[in-house]
Amino acid sequence: MCYARGSEFLPKARICVLVIGCHLSISKGYLAIAQEAVSLGANTFQFFTRNPRGGKAKAIDPADVEAFHGFAAAHGIDRILAHAPYTLNPASATEKTRDFAHLALAEDLARMENTPGQLYNMHPGSHVGQGVDAGIELIADALNEALRPEQTTTLLLETMAGKGSEVGGRFEELAEIIERVELRDKMGVCLDTCHVWDAGYDIAGDLDGVLREFDQIIGLDRLHAIHLNDSLNPRGARKDRHARIGEGLIGFDALSAVTRHPLLRSLPFYLETPQEDPSGYADEIARLREAWEG
Numbered sequence: 001m002c003y004a005r006g007s008e009f010l011p012k013a014r015i016c017v018l019v020i021g022c023h024l025s026i027s028k029g030y031l032a033i034a035q036e037a038v039s040l041g042a043n044t045f046q047f048f049t050r051n052p053r054g055g056k057a058k059a060i061d062p063a064d065v066e067a068f069h070g071f072a073a074a075h076g077i078d079r080i081l082a083h084a085p086y087t088l089n090p091a092s093a094t095e096k097t098r099d100f101a102h103l104a105l106a107e108d109l110a111r112m113e114n115t116p117g118q119l120y121n122m123h124p125g126s127h128v129g130q131g132v133d134a135g136i137e138l139i140a141d142a143l144n145e146a147l148r149p150e151q152t153t154t155l156l157l158e159t160m161a162g163k164g165s166e167v168g169g170r171f172e173e174l175a176e177i178i179e180r181v182e183l184r185d186k187m188g189v190c191l192d193t194c195h196v197w198d199a200g201y202d203i204a205g206d207l208d209g210v211l212r213e214f215d216q217i218i219g220l221d222r223l224h225a226i227h228l229n230d231s232l233n234p235r236g237a238r239k240d241r242h243a244r245i246g247e248g249l250i251g252f253d254a255l256s257a258v259t260r261h262p263l264l265r266s267l268p269f270y271l272e273t274p275q276e277d278p279s280g281y282a283d284e285i286a287r288l289r290e291a292w293e294g
């Protein structure tokens with residue numbers, strides 16, 4: 001089946017292929033990461049906007065961005081996903097940590113306009129003992145400060161495993177954050193298969209039921225991306241330990257079924273599976289493509 005998808009810098013095209021990629025390093029620039037993605041059989045990719053543990057973002061080279069746009073159009077690269085650093089916690093009890101979250105969000109969203117119409121993903125945050133409701137308020141405050149009416153980026157909140165005091169382990173919590181955001185049309189969700197499994201949702205045994213629940217609480221129109229990961233732990237473990245596709249407790253068949261589901265198959269999928277080097281992703285991508293096309 002083909003779907004009309006597209007974005008501002010990529011022409012609207014009928015996508016008849018699985019849009020799948022993996023997390024890669026952008027340390028050598030946009031063109032280099034896109035070339036590496038294509039060499040792995042990917043037609044999208046995810047990258048950190050800055051060091052995952054925090055710190056400053058590298059300056060953007062306009063010539064590199066331009067070369068990337070040409071390469072992306074020629075190779076059908078679709079919907080790239082920038083990932084906020086893990087240290088970004090707008091729900092922190094510490095003012096300094098909240099200030100970093102506000103600053104990094106504003107800077108990252110401004111940089112994203114170099115590649116218009118793409119996706120930016122963040123872990124909502126951890127309330128560190130202040131309570132879920134206080135966490136939700138703080139996260140929504142940060143988003144209301146960061147989002148701009150003119151931005152072309154869609155900001156995604158990731159579904160979390162519910163480890164520790166993480167906010168976003170329940171679909172209701174993400175819905176409540178989005179509800180409090182004024183520029184709601186800029187907001188979406190990235191569903192992580194390992195995280196929702198660890199949070200207790202049975203995507204292996206009852207994918208339709210989980211999607212129905214997602215639709216009732218958040219709305220499937222908000223779902224813009226999938227992190228495709230297997231899990232080392234049983235459902236409901238709230239651990240968040242990713243496994244390679246088919247080497248965890250969700251399994252290859254159930255994860256392939258996620259990519260083939262009629263409501264999901266036109267979404268972009270991003271692998272964040274543990275690999276010794278990026279070539280390990282090539283095998284996962286090839287197997288998932290074969291099953292998707294079959």
Ligand SMILES: [Zn+2]
Pocket residue numbers: 158192227272
């Ligand atoms: Zn993820």
